[in-house]
């Protein structure tokens with residue numbers, strides 16, 4: 318049994334906005350005093366994080382002068398050097414400022430769309446200066462309350478245009494940077510365009526440089542849409558498009574909760590970790606969540622350590638699942654293949670199709686076989702409950 322100590326190869330990261338969350342919500346004021354980016358880097362180092370991510374505005378106030386910007390960047394870099402943390406990802410805040418009240422890249426106002434591009438180019442420069450290799454796009458305001466206000470097809474076209482423009486910017490500047498698009502179905506808008514990771518994958522295929530662009534799926538966002546997160550992540554992984562991942566938790570049917578990873582749906586968190594680990598995902602394990610509003614900064618550390626520990630415990634459980642003789646024997650039985658169908662499967666040929674049409678199947682015999690999934694699932698549950 319390991320001690321669940323985070324190591325750099327695990328790539329556990331947090332955003333400045335996660336451990337820096339002060340507990341403000343639509344019904345109440347902050348419950349924790351704000352900490353500076355430098356203080357947050359030290360807090361993250363203390364809990365064993367590998368990296369820290371940020372929105373442009375988390376680090377540099379939007380109205381900072383060039384000399385203020387330089388001073389902040391210098392101090393932040395010094396904190397990174399002192400702690401050994403790195404910046405694997407950066408992103409743009411395109412949702413907080415009132416100018417983005419009706420979206421950024423999809424706004425009906427061309428001045429807002431142009432400003433969003435300008436802000437993003439500056440934020441990309443900042444991210445790259447601090448070492449980011451992945452750039453996340455979360456379009457929190459890219460949506461509507463009423464579809465009378467915006468043509469949804471224009472929204473798609475404007476999003477594509479912005480992504481193409483920014484990919485070309487990165488190529489023009491010769492940055493080593495990939496984009497990861499993050500979907501969310503709603504909140505803060507009533508409906509947000511490109512609502513799921515699947516929508517994003519479809520959009521990416523239509524871009525000028527699809528090879529530069531992947532996805533950043535988030536547990537809570539797909540759960541808000543009532544979806545199986547592990548299936549969405551599998552689709553992205555299989556397509557070579559899982560460039561980043563936002564880990565947290567969320568009860569289905571509730572408000573946007575951003576709970577500690579594994580806090581609500583342990584079983585699905587297990588299958589997610591197993592998927593990532595079995596398939597050699599080697600990007601950041603980024604926790605996009607925050608501590609309960611009941612907590613002080615000791616509680617924030619408990620929250621951050623909890624995210625990491627739960628991931629590592631589930632990783633160990635996944636290894637245990639793969640090594641469990643009874644579980645593996647059941648899986649082998651379920652997936653048994655006597656080879657008799659091999660000549661029908663795989664790539665299509667007309668001979669194969671003709672032979673397959675002539676084949677007869679004993680539907681009754683095939684369907685009478687019990688699959689043993691009840692036993693398999695119970696074994697999985699017992700493994701998760703720690704008795705095997």
Ligand code: GCO
Nearest residue numbers: 408453454455499535563605
């Ligand atoms: C949310 C989102 C954000 C983004 C972040 C990075 O629900 O608010 O998950 O936390 O991930 O803006 O782009």
Ligand code: MN
Nearest residue numbers: 535537538605
């Ligand atoms: Mn979120």
Ligand code: MN
Nearest residue numbers: 499535563605
């Ligand atoms: Mn997120």
